Structure formats: structure tokens, C-alpha cells
Amino acid sequence: MLEVRYLGHSALLITDGTTRVLVDPFLTGNPKAALAADQVEADLIVLTHAHGDHYGDSVAISQRTGAPIISNYEIVSYAERQGAKGVGMNLGGTYRFSGGWLKWFPAWHSSSFPDGTYGGLAQGCVLELAGKRLYIAGDTALFSDMSLLASYAIDLAVLPIGDHFTMGPDDALKALELIRAKQVLPVHYNTFPPIAQDGAAFVRRAGLLGIGGEALEPGGQLRL
Numbered sequence: 292m293l294e295v296r297y298l299g300h301s302a303l304l305i306t307d308g309t310t311r312v313l314v315d316p317f318l319t320g321n322p323k324a325a326l327a328a329d330q331v332e333a334d335l336i337v338l339t340h341a342h343g344d345h346y347g348d349s350v351a352i353s354q355r356t357g358a359p360i361i362s363n364y365e366i367v368s369y370a371e372r373q374g375a376k377g378v379g380m381n382l383g384g385t386y387r388f389s390g391g392w393l394k395w396f397p398a399w400h401s402s403s404f405p406d407g408t409y410g411g412l413a414q415g416c417v418l419e420l421a422g423k424r425l426y427i428a429g430d431t432a433l434f435s436d437m438s439l440l441a442s443y444a445i446d447l448a449v450l451p452i453g454d455h456f457t458m459g460p461d462d463a464l465k466a467l468e469l470i471r472a473k474q475v476l477p478v479h480y481n482t483f484p485p486i487a488q489d490g491a492a493f494v495r496r497a498g499l500l501g502i503g504g505e506a507l508e509p510g511g512q513l514r515l
Contacts, residue, residue, distance in 0.1 A: 292514055293421040295447065298331075299323035299509035300482045301345060301430070303449065307421035310334050310390050313358070314427055317347030323482050325510035328352060335388060337418070338362035339429030340402035341369070341410020344482070350375040361386050361393065365411030369404060382414060391420035396440070398431035400457065417443050423515045425449060426470060430479060433462035437469040446515050447504075448472035451479035452493050453486030460493045467502055475504035476513065 296304040299321050303314040313333035318324040321344070328348035336349050336358050346366070353360050353375035360370050360377035367377035380386060385394045393416045402410035415429040423446045430451055448470050451457035457479055458466060467475055475497050480488040490506030497504055505513050 293423045294512055294514050295425070295476065296325075296512040297476070297478070297507040297509060298325045301339075301451065301478045302347070303427070303478075304331065304333070305418070305420060305425070307390060310388065310420065312337060312418065312420065313352065315339055315345040315347065315429075316349055316352055317344045319348050321347070321482065323509045329355070332356055333358040336360045337393065337416065337427070338366055339398065339415060339427065340400060340413035341366050341404045341408075342402065342430070343405045345430070346404065346410075353377070363395075363411035363414060365409060366402075369408060369410070382412060391418065393418040396426075397434075397436070398429040399434050400430040400432070417445070421515075423447070426472060428466070430457045433458050433466050435469070437466050441469065441471040445470055445472040447474045447476055447513075449476045449478055452477040452488050452490065453480040453482075454488065455485040457486075460488060460496070463493065464496055464500065467497055467500060472502060474513075474515075475502055477504075477506055 301315045305312040318328045350373045364379035367379035398413040398415045400413035402413040418425045426445045427449045450463045452463045477490045494504045
């Protein structure tokens with residue numbers, strides 16, 4: 292069984308009971324964060340891009356826990372200069388670890404650090420753990436190549452719905468039609484006023500497509 296805990300904004304803690312995968316840990320400064328950065332334990336830290344609301348507390352958590360940051364080459368090089376551990380990759384690459392793997396896919400979005408340093412290409416990933424497959428889209432617009440993900444038999448699609456900076460609900464529903472995931476978890480909404488959305492309404496609309504899911508409050512969790 293796989294447990295997916297929503298920590299707020301786009302941050303997730305995913306575990307099979309042995310391996311803990313932390314995704315985009317923006318906790319400090321996040322008004323919706325379910326946990327403080329020093330309360331989170333991780334074995335791997337996965338970063339989709341360099342913006343501060345995703346890069347977040349990754350370095351501090353890596354330093355404290357010893358968890359490597361898995362991301363693109365530019366992000367990992369930057370994080371290593373700050374004292375983190377990491378594995379730098381690029382689009383199309385697959386990272387294998389005990390019990391699972393992840394593979395990087397494109398995301399249509401910008402990527403730079405708060406100080407303006409270039410953060411490489413934004414990305415999403417397919418993560419397999421405990422025999423379940425998640426598509427973690429990161430921050431992205433809708434794009435037609437999402438249809439290629441259908442061949443991965445995605446159990447859960449983690450999609451942004453906030454609009455303004457990413458897909459909104461209408462485009463996220465079109466993405467679901469392309470991906471053909473079994474369930475959806477909406478993220479990247481309601482943290483700040485420009486991305487206010489009704490997550491429960493989105494999930495109900497997904498249900499009309501035959502796709503299950505849940506709009507979790509920060510701290511909430513679902514099991515696959």
C-alpha cells in the first residue's frame with residue numbers, strides 16, 4: 292500500500308512504509324503548510340523546478356536527513372553549492388532506488404531560483420513505488436504530449452489546477468482525458484489569492500469522466 296500525504300501547495304510526502312519520497316517541500320513561508328520543515332523526514336527529495344514555492348526547504352531537509360535531492364542538473368548543482376546532497380539528471384532520464392523508480396518528463400513552465408539563477412528546464416515525473424504509479428506534473432500548462440503518459444497506466448495524477456501560473460481546472464480536465472489516470476489529486480491552488488480554486492468541484496467534474504480522486508486539505512492523505 293502507498294500513502295500519499297498532502298503537505299500544502301504542491302508538497303507531498305509519499306511512502307510505502309519503507310521509503311519516504313518528499314516532493315517540492317515549500318513549507319517555510321507557506322501559509323497552508325501542514326508541517327514545519329524540521330518535522331519532515333525523507334529518504335529522497337524530488338524537485339520539479341527551481342521556483343521558491345517548490346525548491347522551498349529542500350536544502351535544509353537534505354542537510355538534516357541526508358536525503359539526496361533528485362532533480363535536473365542545474366537545480367542539483369545549485370543545491371550542492373549550498374551543502375545539499377543530490378543526483379543531477381535531465382529529461383527522459385530514469386532514477387532507480389530500492390523499491391521503485393522515477394522518470395522525468397517535460398513540463399511547460401519557467402524555472403529560476405529566487406536570486407534569478409537559471410534553474411534548468413521545468414519537469415514532471417512518473418514515480419513508481421509499492422507497485423503504484425503516480426504522475427507528478429509539477430507546474431505546467433496543458434500540452435498534447437500528455438497523451439503519451441496513458442501507456443504508463445497511471446494510478447494517480449497529481450495536477451496543478453490554480454490557473455494564472457499553471458493549468459486551471461478546465462485544462463486539467465483535458466489533461467486527465469489524455470493521461471487516463473485512475474485517480475486525480477489537485478494541487479497548487481488556494482495558497483495565495485491569484486490561484487484560488489474549488490478543488491472539490493474539480494474532483495466532482497473529474498468524476499463525470501470516470502476518474503476518482505480527492506481534494507485533500509493540507510495534512511490529509513490518501514492510500515493507493
